[in-house]
Amino acid sequence: MTFYDEIGQHSWQVIEQEILDRSPADVERALSSSTPGMEGFISLMSPAADRMIEEIAQRAQLITEQRFGRVIGLYAPLYVSNSCTNSCVYCSFNADNPISRLTLSVEQARAEGAYLHEQGFRHVLLVSGEDQNAAGLDYLKAVVKGLRPLFDSISIEIYPMDTDDYGELARSGVDGLIIYQETYNPDRYKEVHPAGRKKDYRWRLETPETGGKAGFRRIGIGSLLGLSDWRIEGVYLALHARYLMRRYWRSQITISFPRLRPAVGGYCPPCPVSDRDLVHMMTALRVFLPDAGLLLSTRESPHLRNHMIPLGVTSMSAGSKTDPGGYTHDSGTEGQFEISDHRSPHEIAQTIRDHGYEPVWKDWDSSFIV
Template sequence: MNFLDEFNSYDRGELAQRIMSCRAADVERALTAEHLRSADFMALLSPAAHGYLESMAQKAHRLTQQRFGKTIQLFAPLYISNECSNGCLYCGFNAANKVARRTLSLDEVEAEARILRQRGFRHVQILTGEAPRAVDNDMLAAVVRRIRPLFSAISIEVYPMEEAGYRQMVDAGVDNLTVYQETYDRDLYDKLHPFGRKKDFDWRLTTPDRGGAAGLRSIGIGALLGLSDWRVEGVLVGLHARHLARTWWRSRVNVSFPRMRPAGGGFNPLAPVSDSALVQLICALRLLIPDAGLVLSTRESSSLRDHLLPLGITQLSAGSCTAPGGYGDEGHGSEQFAIDDDRDAEQVCAMLRAQGYEPVWKDWDRTFMDRQAV
């Protein structure tokens, strides 16, 4: 079972009308509900909920501390290639952009990985563009096997695969999958992806389900905020996450909130998302799925990230670089987008401790599963 049939039952226009028609009483009912219905979730994302942000934030904070305590998991992205055959108009890796392309060798990947390990990271996320001749499944599996001894958990944020491909990744040592739908607006998606394999909306939408079927330990999703109406996008992200949590209950669900940042090609946000809207979205997602991991990247400023922590965030990237080879050779290779929070890992840890949080470098080890198998 995948999310496609459920998604096709929704009409964006009707969703928008339902969201905009919510009233204060709907928001108040949602805030007292133990388990949110779809209608409750829409109320929390409606304009009527703006006056209840403090109440939403307080409840989101309580739920997060009940489920996760005052801990924040740290991870770092590791870009191994910026070669890409897709034409995503909003992305710095767009195949039409005239940028320096680079794919790291296995030795170069290991060198980058060792830098991250020396900085304390034990969770790493591997990222690529979509260029099968540069990085295919076998190459990616070889990368994972090479750096597996350095990390307790490895995530991938790469091109969509068949279920068999994800099983190959699990066998190589991948724990977690992240794949953004970018936008849940089918017509807009078609315009933003003029060419390349990523143009297939349905194939991408069903990718998290294939990852769940393959047995990945966690599945992460999100929409690129700034492409379409954030309220409707937020509803569909939440409904997608709820489907994954119910269907692939052995896998943890993570939700990310990537807001558009400057990138090569000069694409500008079509529907800018304000800080207050981001707060509302994070709180509403926490209330919908109390056990989900909520992820905030270095796309956001240091000040905003510091203030968003109590609202339900459980995972942060730190000391990030979005160019392949960028940790060991700054300035070599083009980045996917410009980060905003440029603090190193030690500075982020100091901030977390100052706010009473415990930075978590490692919360999982594959040996846990090996012991269970014995």
Template sequence: MLVDTEGLENFIDENAIHEIIRTTTQPESARVRDILDKAREAKGLTLEETACLLQAEDPELNEMIFETARAVKRAIYGNRLVLFAPLYVTNECGNNCTYCGFKADNTELDRRTLSPEELQREVRVLEDMGHKRLLLVYGEHPKFGADWIAETVQTVYDTVAEKSGEIRRVNINCAPLDVEGFRKLSDVGIGTYQCFQETYHTKTYAALHPTGHKKHFLWRLHALHRAMEAGIEDVGMGPLLGLYDYRFDILSCLAHAAELEKRFGVGPHTISFPRLEPALNADIAFNPPYPISDMQFKRLVAVLRLSVPYTGLILSTREDRIMRRELLDLGVSQISAGSRTYPGAYTDPNYDRPDVQQFCIGDNRSLEDVIQEIVQNGYIPSWCTACYRLGRTGEHFMELAKKGFIQEFCHPNSLFTFKEYLHDYAGEATRSIGIPLIQNEVDNFPAKRRDLVETRLHRIEEGERDLYL
């Protein structure tokens, strides 16, 4: 595939974003309070308002930001939390990203691409854990085109484990394709196409991506445009925090989101915000040029929730369990769990292997351990995929979400998927805390809705699966 950047424009105005950051440094308390009053309406924030909150260092103002984010998160998402796992299909790569263990010139990395049979084995392990949603991750090697990626997606969908195991949602993180290539992925039924710009600062981007297709900043910047032109309605974006000033990259990411909404009527389905983590033979990954503190990181997540209240916020296992727990309340709506970051990892008994993984992870707990903790904190784990199969995606999903749809449909559907998990996969300790949580949620439904939910929960107990509203 040829990379053609002719006619592509950089819609990220670097000078304007730097000026916004400069003029909102140390915002006045009254200004921050006014912005938070607006944020409670869940209608989003401007870049200037977002920059003010990102730079509010006063502890009292920080707590006000956190509390506002908690309130908005509860109002829109309730206590529902979506879970997924990444599945690495290949770590072969043609790029030389200086911060990544998969970079082409890392000769110490054990390269591997899963065969269809190996991919099936990985999927069955994940299905036997209880996973229903996967993110397939591919090294960006030019020899892996859209046809091959589409075949791997179909292999995943066709793989069914013995219990009630089947994958109902396959999301994709792969190299940017042309419109025709993205159309092939759309035709095979992928969910979200995810592509991170890493950093939006062009000078830094060029220094960090010296060779390979990824060196073409504009080709990557317009990847989500091409995906949406091809019919993929749900896309995901995000910066890699630590490569450049996080304030600049977060504001640029939001400008990117606004550009998509202007062009296609809807912004990204999800935003991710991974922090740079150590990786084999990637010195910059051990010493980020722009480190972000834990407090800055927590504030960033809270501010994102206020800036784009209806956009899913994804948290990976790069963060440790303590940070992950704190961020659930502040705005995160999706988390990975039981993750491993190299091809063949889920069938590998010795999974902690820096010689093969893309980066080091901070939360090594199993899926069930993560579920137990979030349930103990009052969250309902969800593997719901109803919207995608009923066509409630893209602009249609956002329209419904703003009318309270998430609570009306996604909340009951989360209970159905959690009920499945408890019956088919969970241990006794998890069932002992999960069943009472479901019952408590059911008791709080209005009477008419409660009857409908209880009927479907009973049908699941009787052996039916994959029920949704």
């Protein structure tokens, strides 16, 4: 049984109704339990919990400090290609957008990596659009090989592959996989992914499992916030995380909170998520999943990121560029989305210190992989 089968037992509407039906007493019960479980989590995500966001945040802070300490990991994305065969309506890399396309050579990717290494990064996230002609398995393996001497952890945010191909990447030195469902709402999914392989909701949904089978040490999931009701997305994320944790128990599950940002194409999010909603969702997920890694990117403003340092975040990106080659030269191509936090990695590290946390550049070692 895959996660697709599991969520077949739930319906979007029923979960929505459950969330709406929760009372303040339900929320208090969830907060007073040391293991609130899925029932408790639904209460924490309900409108009845809106007034108790401070209590949820305090609980989240306590749990995170206990489990992870007062530390924030730092990583940087490295975009290798913006070539894409999909037509995601919210994304600049949409195949229909008239932007110039660029795939870095292996040498260029290494130069970008050397720049990031120089900045202090030891964890890197390789990102590409979905185009196997531009950035296929052999290309990615060559890029990884070039980057391994520079980084202790290499993750990928590319496109779904089968177990064999992911397995090859894992053996060549990739330890983490990030793959967002974007939205767990099947109808909305269909609307915003009109063409390309990504049209297939089920295939996308089962990809984190493929990553688990392939042996990645970290598996990252996420909803693109703004596509549909964040409360319901949050419940699906929690179900998905729990499913993966129980089956791929050797892998750490991470959750990202990508909120839709302005991009080429001018897509307007149908269900905007406020700062308050984002904090609510993240802290409630922390209470439900004490061990999950929670990632916050430079999509968010310095103001919000500063305040979220003590609320449950475990890793942050810093100094990001979202266009291929953007670190070492002006590539002249469009980024995937607009960055909101433009501070340098060192400024962000200092801000983390100013909040009484330690910025951690290295929390893995390349020698884990042969």
